[in-house]
Amino acid sequence: MFDVELWVSILAVTVRSGTSLLYATLGEVLTERSGILNLGVEGVMIMGAVTGFAATYHSGSAVVGTLVAMVVAALLAAIHAFLTVSLRADQTVSGLALSIFGSGLASFLGQRLGPAGKPLVGLIGPKFARVPLPFLSDLPVLGRSFFRADALTYLLYLLVPLIWFWLYRTRPGLHLRAVGENPRTADAMGVNVTATRYLYTIVGGMLMGLGGAHLSLAYTPGWAEGLTGGRGWIAVAMVIFATWNPLRAVLGALLFGSVTAVQFRLQAAGTTIPASFLGMLPYFFTIVVLVFITWWETFSKRVGAPAALGVPYIREDK
């Protein structure tokens, strides 16, 4: 009944498919903490995926590719920051525009960035291999699922506690939370609201780009049209599930990853459930989780969202 091998493999797939989602979720957590809602996650992620793969293919180095993905993602997030922070544009519409623009541009680039202007689809390039960590990978069950991963996943293990510490235990983290909760007070405290919002929207974008790069360089190496498959949107939902807390985001990513793992498992076992229905699982699951967490928050009368989320700050308005 209790098959260890089965659990190890399910857990390993959970970690692998949860990584990109966790990057994107953490990026959105930082962005929203500053009071900016970025609905462009899907567009930023997919641009990170396509440019990351293209740069890796041409340079021969996955590290270079990852850096390029981060720069591109930062530029895209900067557009959103400029429109919403400096020009006070509607954050919802600007984010949607970013998603539409990013998806379109990624599809365009995917057909042009191969050798001699050919498509990228079907090309095989360098990737992040799975490297077992000494000692840790010998742990029973956990070792084989958590510590035989790729470099980007290991980076994530370091980033999660770091972001948590930054948010809750440092002065800049306090300022960030203040800007998201009450920008006027933060401004009076001497915190530069505009700079803070720019900074975290851009840093958040870089994390989303990393998530995209993980998809095209480690999870399913290579480029395919629509590679992100809605993960960016799921990340937006996961932020709510995580109540804007990076540690709880880990839980969300693991939960979501396990849905994907179960989906793969069923497929491998030759289930009679049609593939389309299995494909619906992550989306269906996201809705269920979102409904449950929203109900729970209303019930426990706790609101996790930064109070100033989505509200532009205009110093002159009194």
Add this chain to the structure above:
Amino acid sequence: MFKLERRYERSRYAGLLVTTGSLLAALLFCAVILALAGANPWQTYVAMVKGAFGGKYEFSETIVKAIPLMLCGLGVSVAFRMLFWNIGAEGQLAMGGFAASGVALFVPQAFPNLPSWLLLPLMVVAGFVAGALWGMIPALLKAYLKVNEIIVTLMMNYIAVLWVEYLFYGPWKDPKGYGFPGSALFTQAAWLPRWEGTRVHGGLIFAIVAAIAIWLILARTKWGYEIRVIGENPTAARYAGISLARNILLVMLISGGLAGLAGMAEVAGISHRLQKGLTVGYGFTAIIVAWLGKLNPGGVLVVAVLMAGLLVGGDQIQITMGLPASVASILQGSILFFMLGGAFLTDFRVRWVSRARLPAAPSLAKATPEE
């Protein structure tokens, strides 16, 4: 330093100037992207305009693509009016197409010789109701549990698309289709009439009627007034005793229904079967259409034609120049970016104020010593 001042009066002239300027800026921005990608921007644009508006046939194809954009755009704009972010037109369209196809495929089996004037209205009702019901799920969740509608409508898009795929790859697959992913061809009675020599179909009438109906509702009825109040000032709406929950449900019935109708028009007017290619992103482009049309029914119709022109032009450059059709969505996204940015110029006045002349503000920062 720069100082921002809100403009309380907006001149029409300035609005037009800013719109034109934003459009040109978007075209310039995309020209840079095209040039960087090694394509000639000028030739690309000329080919797109010619492909979309260059002749009677080209223009008719633009109208063909404008029909679903009009219907979805109208639906989306009504929801946006009261700040209900329905991003699910794509899924609602898919469900409308599914239900209409169900009627077209199976009703004639039970009642052969059913005339077109009975079958088509049945399909219209089925498409509208299916879209409305699919839109009702996020509406109910939002109205009674305050669940974020953006995410629910989006997730439901993926589910609807997978459901339709399941049908035409699985149980509804045409047994005589040689493995082609699609249902059997509908009987002729289920085909929407077309204009002579073109693919423009009766769906255009649906769109125009819907636009007039929505204009009437918004401008002339108490319900329309309530929708506008909720959108402009939710707090005032609550004090005035306007039920938010009831309006969300009603608006989403219309919004989802119109997207469903677009799905019906696509299967009955164009493909005449349920097949791959029903969901090609009209629901997402509709968001841009609604926003650029300033959420006005008339504006939505006009912008739908322009955006459809971009799509047809995009297909054209793919055929003639070997450029990806996704140039159209890059253009759409950037037009939206620049329009959003341009709105800043009509809403605010930026003035340069020298620092010396600023009154010394009492600084709280200095009152709280660091560390």
